[in-house]
Amino acid sequence: MTKRFRLLLRxxxxxxxxxxxxxxxxxxxxASLLPTADIAKGALWxxxxxxxxxxxxxxxxxxxxxLMNSLIIxxxxxxxxLFFCSLGAYAFVFLSFKGRNTWFYLILAxxxxxxxxxxxPNFMTVRHLNxxxxxxxxxxxxxxxxxxxxxxxxxxxxxxxxxxEAADVEGLSHWQFYWRVTLPYARISLFTxxxxxxxxxxxxxxxxxxxxxxxxFRPVQDGLRQLQSQETxxxxxxxxxxxxxxxxxxxxxxxxxxxxxxxGLNEGATK
Amino acid sequence: xxxQVTTAEKSAGAPQLNQRSFNLHRHDKWVALAFLGPSLIIxxxxxxxxxxxxxxxxxxxxxxxGRPTVFVGLKNYTSLLMSSAYRASLQATAVYVVGxxxxxxxxxxxxxxxxxRKLAGIQWIRTIFSxxxxxxxxxxxxxxxxxxxxxxxxxxxxxxxxxxxxxxxxTTPGPAMxxxxxxxxxxxxxxxxxxxxxxxxxxxxxxxxTAAIEGATATxxxxxxTIPMISPTLFFTSTVTLIGAFKSFGxxxxxxxxxxxxxxxxxVYQVYRDAFLNGNYGLASAESxxxxxxxxxxxxxxxxxxxxxxxx
Numbered sequence: 391m392t393k394r395f396r397l398l399l400r401x402x403x404x405x406x407x408x409x410x411x412x413x414x415x416x417x418x419x420x421a422s423l424l425p426t427a428d429i430a431k432g433a434l435w436x437x438x439x440x441x442x443x444x445x446x447x448x449x450x451x452x453x454x455x456x457l458m459n460s461l462i463i464x465x466x467x468x469x470x471x472l473f474f475c476s477l478g479a480y481a482f483v484f485l486s487f488k489g490r491n492t493w494f495y496l497i498l499a500x501x502x503x504x505x506x507x508x509x510x511p512n513f514m515t516v517r518h519l520n521x522x523x524x525x526x527x528x529x530x531x532x533x534x535x536x537x538x539x540x541x542x543x544x545x546x547x548x549x550x551x552x553x554x555e556a557a558d559v560e561g562l563s564h565w566q567f568y569w570r571v572t573l574p575y576a577r578i579s580l581f582t583x584x585x586x587x588x589x590x591x592x593x594x595x596x597x598x599x600x601x602x603x604x605x606x607f608r609p610v611q612d613g614l615r616q617l618q619s620q621e622t623x624x625x626x627x628x629x630x631x632x633x634x635x636x637x638x639x640x641x642x643x644x645x646x647x648x649x650x651x652x653x654g655l656n657e658g659a660t661k
Numbered sequence: 662x663x664x665q666v667t668t669a670e671k672s673a674g675a676p677q678l679n680q681r682s683f684n685l686h687r688h689d690k691w692v693a694l695a696f697l698g699p700s701l702i703i704x705x706x707x708x709x710x711x712x713x714x715x716x717x718x719x720x721x722x723x724x725x726x727g728r729p730t731v732f733v734g735l736k737n738y739t740s741l742l743m744s745s746a747y748r749a750s751l752q753a754t755a756v757y758v759v760g761x762x763x764x765x766x767x768x769x770x771x772x773x774x775x776x777x778r779k780l781a782g783i784q785w786i787r788t789i790f791s792x793x794x795x796x797x798x799x800x801x802x803x804x805x806x807x808x809x810x811x812x813x814x815x816x817x818x819x820x821x822x823x824x825x826x827x828x829x830x831x832t833t834p835g836p837a838m839x840x841x842x843x844x845x846x847x848x849x850x851x852x853x854x855x856x857x858x859x860x861x862x863x864x865x866x867x868x869x870x871t872a873a874i875e876g877a878t879a880t881x882x883x884x885x886x887t888i889p890m891i892s893p894t895l896f897f898t899s900t901v902t903l904i905g906a907f908k909s910f911g912x913x914x915x916x917x918x919x920x921x922x923x924x925x926x927x928x929v930y931q932v933y934r935d936a937f938l939n940g941n942y943g944l945a946s947a948e949s950x951x952x953x954x955x956x957x958x959x960x961x962x963x964x965x966x967x968x969x970x971x972x973x
Contacts (some may be wrong), residue, residue: 397780404775408789411772414804414847415792417815421807432813465887478700487693497700500708502960506908506929510718510936510946511711514727531707534700564692593797595911596929600937614799616916618806626807633803637796644795645788 415637422631429626443631452605453632456613457639462590463528463609470529471587472580475538475588480568482539483546484554494543500536506596513600527601528609538583545579546572585647592640610636712953717819718946727942737947747948749923750931753838756904757927761849765902766895769853774883776854777861787858793851802915805844806831809916821845834924837917841925844912850903860894861887895967900963907956915969928952 421429422443428436447453481487482494505512512531521527549572557567573580595611602608608616617632691938719737721729741747776783793801808815809830830836864887872882880920890896910929913919919926919934926934932952935946 399779400775400778404780404786407772407775408786411789411792411847411850413815414808416803417808418804429813432818433814434818474699474703477696480698481693485689485696486692487690490693493697493701496709497704500704502957503708503712504904504908504956505708506910506932507949507956508708508711509932510714510727510942510949511714512707513937515706515711521804523884531703534703536704538707539700550673564689564696568696594912595798596933599914611797611799611911614803618799618803624810626810626813629803630807633800638802639799640795641792644792 418630419634421626422634424627426625426627431622441635443627444635446628447631447635451617451628452608453610453613453617453635454609455605456610457611457636459525460592460610463525464588466525466594467532467591468584468588470533471535471538472584474534475583476573476580477568477575478534478539479542479546480564480572481542482596483549484564484572492574497536497539501540505531505639509596512597515603520602523603523607525607528591528594528598531597533588535587538587541583542576542579545576549575549634583634708959709854716950717955718921718943719950720941723942725940727936727940729943730740733943740952741944741947746923747931750926750928753923753925754907754927756838757842757845757909757925758903760838761845761906761909762899762902764842764846765849765853766899768899769841769850770895772850772854773857773861774887776858790854791851793848794855795851796848798848798911799915801844801848802912805840805847806916809840809848831917832921834922837921837924841913841916844916845906845909849902853902856889856894856898860891864890896966897963900966904956904959904963907959909951918935928955 420434423439423441424436425438425440425442426432428434429440478497482490516522516527516531521530553571553575554567556570562570592609593611595607595615598609598612599615602612605613605616614632614636617629690973718727718729720732720734722733723732724730772937776787776790793806795802807813811817811827811829811832812821814830816830820826828836830840856941868886868890869882872886908929909927910933913925913930914933917925928948929952932945932948935941937950939945944956
């Protein structure tokens with residue numbers, strides 16, 4: 391085999407793999423442009439291409455409302471986790487109190503418990519607290535996270551001892567040191583936690599499905615489920631259009647953010 | 662899938678006591694309470710309490726709103742282990758998990774290995790390979806529902822060209838399992854690719870050069886250089902994928918709803934059914950406990966491994 395032939399072969403394999411990965415996106419996107427009648431006949435080579443399905447999805451379904459709900463829920467969850475996890479992590483690094491290590495291990499232990507195995511009592515709790523079918527039910531259980539506390543604690547421990555000593559000499563309170571020194575110092579870890587908690591919230595499926603019953607509060611994953619189950623006669627075109635509407639923003643963020651994100655991760659790794 | 666891994670793996674580490682000693686204030690108790698209080702309350706109410714409550718409920722018969730009525734001890738557990746339906750659910754979970762983890766690792770490694778060599782335009786390929794990271798579970802399910810739909814879907818259209826019989830992918834037990842495994846693997850690939858690609862990039866070039874001088878073939882190099890060098894990451898990726906697979910719910914719910922004939926009725930789906938569709942909260946709690954034990958053990962394994970890595 392010549393070198394050139396090998397290179398060509400390599401490109402062919404890469405191209406094939408890329409097509410396989412992109413296949414579901416391409417098919418979904420293509421179907422979203424076709425009339426459902428053509429799809430139902432299996433006429434995927436139809437030339438009746440239009441944006442009608444998108445217009446229908448936006449006008450006839452609550453897809454934009456679902457997106458907005460998810461945006462609200464995920465943003466609030468993310469901000470809350472940044473705040474409460476960093477406060478908790480600060481306590482474990484810079485404060486002395488009785489049983490500090492015991493508390494830390496207890497929190498660490500919760501990382502082993504899957505939320506999926508706890509939905510029964512949690513459902514009863516939120517029903518008891520009258521939180522069902524509201525944004526609050528999808529935010530309150532996730533205001534903090536053991537993983538976030540754990541991760542930020544590791545980041546805060548990198549802060550030089552001298553900084554804290556200098557701050558003590560200056561007479562800075564804990565809150566001032568937390569706000570002015572700790573947070574800026576650990577911004578890369580905070581950024582990572584922000585991305586992680588936002589995505590985690592955005593991808594929630596089971597919990598919102600159990601706790602929301604109206605389009606007013608339903609987040610986008612369960613919104614798509616709703617559309618899928620309502621369209622009894624398989625309105626493929628509109629369903630695919632809805633899925634595309636949902637996936638395009640995240641793909642864009644991924645592509646644009648990838649560069650920055652990779653740098654952030656690398657920087658975090660070399661610390 | 663989560664980013665948890667990257668960060669936990671790279672910046673963090675394992676349970677390890679804070680050994681640094683500060684010139685700490687004596688009266689931090691109230692500050693600590695204020696700083697840590699909110700987190701402790703939330704974790705207490707939504708993580709600690711529900712675990713104990715689930716354990717408790719699993720020992721009872723319950724009424725239709727989930728209040729315990731009759732103490733039955735371990736009867737819920739024994740009846741689960743005797744039940745052929747539950748054993749079928751465990752079996753389906755095992756098949757699904759093995760399929761998902763195996764295929765995700767093999768394909769992720771293939772993608773990473775193919776993309777690691779510097780070529781013109783490779784940046785585009787790498788971006789495409791990581792693209793499914795931006796896909797949420799509902800979107801993945803809807804794309805694949807279309808691909809697997811009978812007659813109009815891609816697979817049946819190809820089948821028709823080859824004069825193969827129409828396969829009712831999602832309404833025949835075997836094919837339905839294959840369909841949900843393929844869809845899950847696709848969804849996992851972007852993330853797995855990124856992690857494994859990162860690991861492959863870290864392998865020193867000189868190792869391959871030495872091996873090449875000694876006349877090692879590409880296959881030999883892959884097995885004896887690449888695999889050992891990235892084995893920590895491989896192990897890590899497999900535990901993450903494994904835990905994720907045990908927790909699968911959304912894709913199953915959208916694509917098969919546990920069917921056909923319970924063929925894709927995975928552990929979490931069984932919990933959902935027994936609790937929220939059948940109102941059998943005691944039994945569902947026992948199922949939750951079993952699920953929690955499995956996942957806790959896997960997470961412990963992961964912690965142990967991270968701990969080791971940090972001390973390298």
